[in-house]
Every structure is written in structure tokens, then in C-alpha cells.
Amino acid sequence: MAGGNAIRGTRVGAGPMGESERGETASRELVPYYCANGHVNDTWFASGAEIPDTWDCPRCGLLGGRDAQAPPAPLRNEPYKTHLAYVKERRSDADGDAILEEALGRLRASREL
Template sequence: MAMSGGNAIRGTRVGAGPMGESERGETAPRENIPYYCANGHVTTPSFASEAEIPESWDCPRCGLPAGRDGQNPPAAPRTEPYKTHLAYVKERRSDADGAAILDEALGRLRASREL
């Protein structure tokens, strides 16, 4: 009777050796730090004990910033609406300035056509 395929050790290669921590070495001491977002999500990344712990962390579920104080999570950042080039120009110049610049440009254009 012949063996059909040898499926007993599927997914490992011959000679792979032991799997687990002994192969990779010991992991550094870690601590889990909870972060809370404004939508009520809690995420708990783990950090090495000697690592500097950040004050904020992006929520992996909704993308809002999350803080370490569960009672006062950080507010969602305000996103500025898209402004056109004309909107930026109007912020820098008054209507009177615009009229003066237009008159000056038209004056130069008319003078160049008279030549």
C-alpha cells in the first residue's frame, strides 16, 4: 500500500527546526497602553518597557486621534474647506486694491495697443 501525498506535516518544510521564541530570542519586556478616541473606541498597542510612550495614537477603527485619558479624549481635528485661488486672492486684497490693479493693467494694455 503506497502513501498518498504525506499530508501529515503540511505547511512545514523538512529541516525547519523548532518554531517559537527559542529560535528568535527573548522578547523585550512590554507594557500595553490604552488609548481612547472621541468615538468611544479603545485601542491598546504594546510598547517596550523602556520606550517613550506617545501622548496620542491614531485610532485604527475610525482614524481619529486617541489620547490616554479615557474621560477626555482628544477632539477631532478641524478640516479646512477647499479654497479656490480666487478665495486666497480675496483674502490678501480688498476690492479697491483689485480695481486699482485692474485699471493699471488695462491702462498698460491700451497704451501698448496705441503704439
């Protein structure tokens, strides 16, 4: 059994606490954000704080706006591009053929030596 001087059934922070013990809470306001999937995210902000126009939806990750009738459209994700796709954006087929011929010419010249 524990020592006789232990306070039984209590712990630090236990007990009824209200505003009288903690102090007054800061004033705040509830701001709803609406995403394109129809989710409503109610977010609390301090009164007088700058409220952003958009907020990420915690359910689906899309941007939510403050207008329920016209939520922000989902961002378009660019598909993964391979290195070859980026090269084809920079060079035409004619440029590629010219570079290939130049490289093959150097290779053939080095073999003749």
C-alpha cells in the same frame, strides 16, 4: 512520486516552538488609547520605552489619547480654497480695482500705438 530521502510532513519552521526554542520575550506593557469616536486601541510598548501621549486610531484615523474620559478633539479640517479665495485674503476690492485699471490703461496705451 518524490525521492525517498524527502522529509515528509515537515517544513522549515514547523513544529511546536515555545520560549525554550526562541528565547525569552522582551517585557512589554499594554497601553490603551481612546479616540473621540469611542474606539479603544490597545497598543503594546516595550517596558521602559517612551510612551507617546497620542496615537492614531486604526479604525477611524482620529487621534487617540490615554484619558478615556477626555479623548482628544478631532482636528478641524480646512475646506479647500481656490486661488481666488487666497487672492481675496491678500487684497481688498479697492486694491483689485486699482490693479485692474492699471492693467487696462496699459492695454489701451498699447493699442493706440
